Amino acid sequence: MDRRHLLKNSLALGGVFGLGGCAATPVPPAPPAPQPVSTPPLMDRPPVLAAVRAHPDRFFDFKVCLRPFRTKGPNLDVEQIGDAMVVHNYGHGGSGWSLSWGSAEMAVQKALVRSPREIAVIGSGIVGLTSAITAQRAGAQVTIYTRELLPRTRSVRANGSWTPDSRIALTSEAPANFGDTWEQMARISWKNFRPYLGMAGNPIAFADHYYLTDAPRGTPQPVDATVPPLPPPSWTGAPTSGEDFAKYSDRIRDITSHPQVLTPDINPFPVKYASRSTNLFFNFTEYGHLLTTEFFARGGKIVMRDFHSPAELAHLPQKVVINCPGFAARDWWKDKAMVPVRGQTGWLIPQPEVNYGLTYRNVQILSKSDGIMVIALENGELKGYNNSDESVNRAESERAVKVIEDLFARFPVNPA
Numbered sequence: 001m002d003r004r005h006l007l008k009n010s011l012a013l014g015g016v017f018g019l020g021g022c023a024a025t026p027v028p029p030a031p032p033a034p035q036p037v038s039t040p041p042l043m044d045r046p047p048v049l050a051a052v053r054a055h056p057d058r059f060f061d062f063k064v065c066l067r068p069f070r071t072k073g074p075n076l077d078v079e080q081i082g083d084a085m086v087v088h089n090y091g092h093g094g095s096g097w098s099l100s101w102g103s104a105e106m107a108v109q110k111a112l113v114r115s116p117r118e119i120a121v122i123g124s125g126i127v128g129l130t131s132a133i134t135a136q137r138a139g140a141q142v143t144i145y146t147r148e149l150l151p152r153t154r155s156v157r158a159n160g161s162w163t164p165d166s167r168i169a170l171t172s173e174a175p176a177n178f179g180d181t182w183e184q185m186a187r188i189s190w191k192n193f194r195p196y197l198g199m200a201g202n203p204i205a206f207a208d209h210y211y212l213t214d215a216p217r218g219t220p221q222p223v224d225a226t227v228p229p230l231p232p233p234s235w236t237g238a239p240t241s242g243e244d245f246a247k248y249s250d251r252i253r254d255i256t257s258h259p260q261v262l263t264p265d266i267n268p269f270p271v272k273y274a275s276r277s278t279n280l281f282f283n284f285t286e287y288g289h290l291l292t293t294e295f296f297a298r299g300g301k302i303v304m305r306d307f308h309s310p311a312e313l314a315h316l317p318q319k320v321v322i323n324c325p326g327f328a329a330r331d332w333w334k335d336k337a338m339v340p341v342r343g344q345t346g347w348l349i350p351q352p353e354v355n356y357g358l359t360y361r362n363v364q365i366l367s368k369s370d371g372i373m374v375i376a377l378e379n380g381e382l383k384g385y386n387n388s389d390e391s392v393n394r395a396e397s398e399r400a401v402k403v404i405e406d407l408f409a410r411f412p413v414n415p416a
């Protein structure tokens with residue numbers, strides 16, 4: 001208690017006692033009974049959140065990528081090219097990082113039918129690398145043939161969260177049993193991530209993600225008039241709403257985090273409605289480094305090569321090939337079910353003290369070891385559909401970061 005406070009209190013007390021000294025003392029009213037204060041359970045109280053330094057001048061990188069979306073779901077078919085057996089493993093849309101191990105397991109099982117000693121893998125994106133390692137773990141000698149190594153592939157231009165049913169198929173075109181295949185892939189992958197948790201550099205980690213809305217979730221949100229409406233689809237068969245994309249995540253609710261609604265007393269943001277879930281995500285640099293190291297440690301070889309026609313695969317020394325070319329399958333394999341879905345991420349200078357992500361007004365951010373990723377989400381899953389423009393649109397990322405900058409500007413300067 002400071003001197004002024006003491007003085008004030010003693011003055012007040014002195015007044016009461018002083019009066020008491022010269023007149024009959026009235027009985028003071030009983031102080032009100034203390035009200036029980038309802039404090040949220042310790043585990044639900046909001047953590048102290050480090051502020052994201054969200055300014056356009058902190059962008060140090062932008063990445064654009066095409067999701068290898070296949071309207072019928074990933075291709076895992078087997079085909080014969082000359083005397084080579086080719087097992088396809090491409091077309092994982094916005095779910096390639098998430099489903100990679102499960103899809104690899106399925107492709108390798110098909111490849112092993114021939115009991116090959118040697119296997120060729122085409123491509124060294126996340127699907128190629130996990131296929132190669134899975135084949136090695138099963139005892140095969142593996143050579144990867146690829147045009148680019150992982151750091152230059154489309155895979156590392158992704159967002160990189162556990163999103164196993166993001167743009168994975170169209171409901172109208174997915175095979176009837178695809179839901180079962182998908183569930184198997186998702187569960188196998190989930191188990192395979194386990195050994196990478198807690199490793200130095202956090203190749204795979206969990207982070208809280210906050211979903212912030214100005215109106216209750218699930219009701220129409222205020223519209224941002226600066227965002228132009230999506231042009232009508234350019235071909236029949238194109239999805240017209242997010243509903244057209246196949247969704248399976250209800251099948252694996254037992255292994256993923258359930259969103260928790262944050263009541264006002266535990267909502268740390270200056271936004272009316274908030275919920276939180278804890279999501280798994282990938283730090284590409286560390287995870288990619290670990291996978292590549294394991295591939296070489298198991299005796300894997302990499303040959304830099306650019307294929308131009310499927311017939312070239314028949315001339316490889318390996319007679320069993322797992323084909324993981326990602327979106328390139330559209331032109332190389334003339335796969336008409338492949339549709340590009342453009343996505344752009346902007347990267348703010350890393351802030352290791354920020355250990356969460358959030359989604360607000362169609363902008364998503366996620367703090368990763370190599371930067372804070374900023375992504376514009378307007379029009380949900382339809383954004384970027386059938387758009388193969390891989391050039392950077394800086395204005396898109398700048399508009400997105402402004403939303404986050406405005407959000408943090410609304411925090412009280414001197415929180416109580």
Ligand SMILES: Cc1cc2nc3c(=O)[nH]c(=O)nc-3n(C[C@H](O)[C@H](O)[C@H](O)COP(=O)(O)OP(=O)(O)OC[C@H]3O[C@@H](n4cnc5c(N)ncnc54)[C@H](O)[C@@H]3O)c2cc1C
Pocket residue numbers: 064065066067068089090091092093094095096097098099122123124125126127128145146147148149150153154155156157158159160161162163164305306307308324325326327328329332341342343344345
């Ligand atoms: C913006 C964005 C966000 C995303 N976010 C997520 C997410 O949060 N979670 C998630 O799970 N997934 C996400 N994805 C999807 C994910 O990135 C892809 O599904 C995945 O990277 C596909 O991997 P891939 O190995 O099949 O393809 P790629 O990474 O494209 O690899 C293909 C490989 O094949 C090689 N290749 C191709 N053609 C030839 C040829 N002719 N000759 C020789 N080699 C060739 C390439 O060099 C490369 O090595 C996102 C994608 C985008 C665009």
